[in-house]
Amino acid sequence: MTRPPEDFVTMFRERCRLHGLAFTFQRQVIYEALMAARNHPTPDAVYETVRGRIPSISLGTVYKNIKTFLEAGMLREVSLHHGSLRVDANLDPHHHLVCSQCLSIVDFEDGDVVPARFKGKLPKGFRVQRQMVEIVGICASCARQQSSY
Helix, strand or coil: CCCCCHHHHHHHHHHHHHCCCCCCHHHHHHHHHHHHCCCCCCHHHHHHHHCCCCCCCCHHHHHHHHHHHHHHCCCEECCCCCCCCCEECCCCCEEEEEECCCCCEEEEEHHHCCCCCCCCCCCCCCCCCCCCCEEEECCHHHHHHHHCC
């Protein structure tokens, strides 16, 4: 992991300020690792990346900061039902392709899907916060492995 460009540091300082968070070097390095990851990483994967720059950082510190970023709205949880926390730094409206074999997750554009509409009424008092589409299938890499058996 190399040093971030100065404009990243400035952007991160501003995001922290906007979300009421203290700026720390550890938070900066964790957020930088999250922004660089395009594979919707687990906290354990982020920890492995961050340890390259901060060898003394603990896994608990990474988890705590990811939770702080989620609560502040600086990250989103990809799915509430994949069995382990997966995070997404892409806050633009989008959806996911999920491989049922390797559990890789790939973004696809919001405009590539027609929005879902309920035919009936939502349960009383339920308020929709956002809609996401998850398409589950087999990625090209796993399909190639299956066909080689």
